[in-house]
Amino acid sequence: MSPVVAVCVRKPKGQLGVWAGHRSATVGTSRDLRPCPGKIGTRLRSHLSVGYCSPTVEGRAVATDLAPITPSVLKWARLSIGVSPEYAAQRAAVTVERLTSWEAGAAEPTVAKLRQLAKLYQRPLSVFFLPEPPVDFDALRDFRRLPGRPDPAWSRPLHKVYRRAVLQQEVTAELREDEESQFRTTVPALDLSLDPEEAGAQARAALAVPLHEQFGWQRPEEAFSGWLEAVEGLGALVLRTSDVALEEMRGFSIGSGSVPIIVINALDSPRGQVFTLAHEFAHLALREGGLCDLLEPTDDAARSIEVWCNAVAGAMLLPLASFLSDPKVAPPGHRWWDDAVLSQLSDRYAVSREAVLRRLVTLNRATWDFYLQRRDEYLAAYAQHRDEQRARRRSSGGGPPPYRMAVRDQGKPYVRIVLDAYHRDAISASSLSSLLGLKLKHVAALEREAGIGS
Numbered sequence: 001m002s003p004v005v006a007v008c009v010r011k012p013k014g015q016l017g018v019w020a021g022h023r024s025a026t027v028g029t030s031r032d033l034r035p036c037p038g039k040i041g042t043r044l045r046s047h048l049s050v051g052y053c054s055p056t057v058e059g060r061a062v063a064t065d066l067a068p069i070t071p072s073v074l075k076w077a078r079l080s081i082g083v084s085p086e087y088a089a090q091r092a093a094v095t096v097e098r099l100t101s102w103e104a105g106a107a108e109p110t111v112a113k114l115r116q117l118a119k120l121y122q123r124p125l126s127v128f129f130l131p132e133p134p135v136d137f138d139a140l141r142d143f144r145r146l147p148g149r150p151d152p153a154w155s156r157p158l159h160k161v162y163r164r165a166v167l168q169q170e171v172t173a174e175l176r177e178d179e180e181s182q183f184r185t186t187v188p189a190l191d192l193s194l195d196p197e198e199a200g201a202q203a204r205a206a207l208a209v210p211l212h213e214q215f216g217w218q219r220p221e222e223a224f225s226g227w228l229e230a231v232e233g234l235g236a237l238v239l240r241t242s243d244v245a246l247e248e249m250r251g252f253s254i255g256s257g258s259v260p261i262i263v264i265n266a267l268d269s270p271r272g273q274v275f276t277l278a279h280e281f282a283h284l285a286l287r288e289g290g291l292c293d294l295l296e297p298t299d300d301a302a303r304s305i306e307v308w309c310n311a312v313a314g315a316m317l318l319p320l321a322s323f324l325s326d327p328k329v330a331p332p333g334h335r336w337w338d339d340a341v342l343s344q345l346s347d348r349y350a351v352s353r354e355a356v357l358r359r360l361v362t363l364n365r366a367t368w369d370f371y372l373q374r375r376d377e378y379l380a381a382y383a384q385h386r387d388e389q390r391a392r393r394r395s396s397g398g399g400p401p402p403y404r405m406a407v408r409d410q411g412k413p414y415v416r417i418v419l420d421a422y423h424r425d426a427i428s429a430s431s432l433s434s435l436l437g438l439k440l441k442h443v444a445a446l447e448r449e450a451g452i453g454s
Helices: 071-080 085-092 096-104 111-121 125-129 156-175 196-207 211-215 220-233 270-285 300-317 320-324 339-349 353-362 368-396 402-410 412-423 429-436 440-449
Strands: 004-010 016-022 237-241 251-254 261-265
Touching: 071 096, 071 111, 071 125, 085 096, 085 111, 111 125, 156 237, 156 251, 156 261, 156 412, 196 220, 196 270, 196 300, 211 220, 211 339, 220 237, 220 270, 237 402, 237 412, 251 270, 261 270, 270 300, 270 353, 300 353, 339 353, 353 368, 402 412, 402 440, 412 429, 412 440, 429 440
Parallel strands: 237 261
Antiparallel strands: 004 016, 251 261
């Protein structure tokens, strides 16, 4: 059987459609066809669904329901999401032996079975027709394990979220390629040799968040939005997710590539998300990425980075001179902190009580043991509050509309970039829907939510 290639067919407005099929394929019509301009690369096209071509015999299309996929790509897609052969076979309603025969190239799946696997692996059909696995989307790149976890393997939701982040990074870079100016970031470059207080001051200066503005934030959501806007203003993409357990991941960052990425766990409290954002921004300033946790790992190299990033985040959010000038904080020495005082400091700086207490530990005004005790109490209390909120939403049948969640989870800059590409005919309406994961009927509301045309 002929190898699979990508065939471009002319579409309206000078666009090119990409069709995965055999080298001797007859191109027909398909609702899965996605137009794509010549300047958008293979990596972006691999994320957009494409039509399936039947093989031909003497120029005539032959009906077949077998999908001539690349076996190594099929196996790569399964491994990239952390799925076992047994689980994948169960979801596709086939035997493990049948699945492994597809991955070994001894047999081909039907189109129906391939669609089932594509849904499980969260991959468009086009990916499985690539000649080899796309190494640029290795789901394990640039990561350290969370410290203290008995099982170092990632959950499937974490795999999916990380891959979504890499996709948005690549899409952003490629959609910017055909514009007059390249996508540039101005995230400051910091070094571990720099004192955390000085590094935090430099990071805060780059973000340009005045202290009086921070003191004016009354609601936790307002504080997160303020810091979010500042970080995005320096060219970083900030994504959020509610699909990964908070115990596994509070946030992570990807420092490699032309577009720095931060992902925040939206299951955390808004003020908890503020500290995670600051922590991951410190990682980006080091030009590297990682998983966020306030408890330092035992590995010496990883520990030095985490200790430094935590200290820098504290210095960013609670500047030294201002914090130590507060009469509640000024007296030196370790002591037992009343929760009411911690709450007052938390409200003043619009950060979590945990962040305040972490800063006090750094400045030798609280013990690590006291911090650990209160930290567990705060997390348990917030988990209970979050569960109660969820129960109320379920009983009322409410929830944010899809377009609002799209902007929250993917970030305004990314949504604007994709919408801009659509309006200048760089991508089609179906590609827009695919890249944003949203039905076209929501586009007008999405533009309003993203602040376009307002």
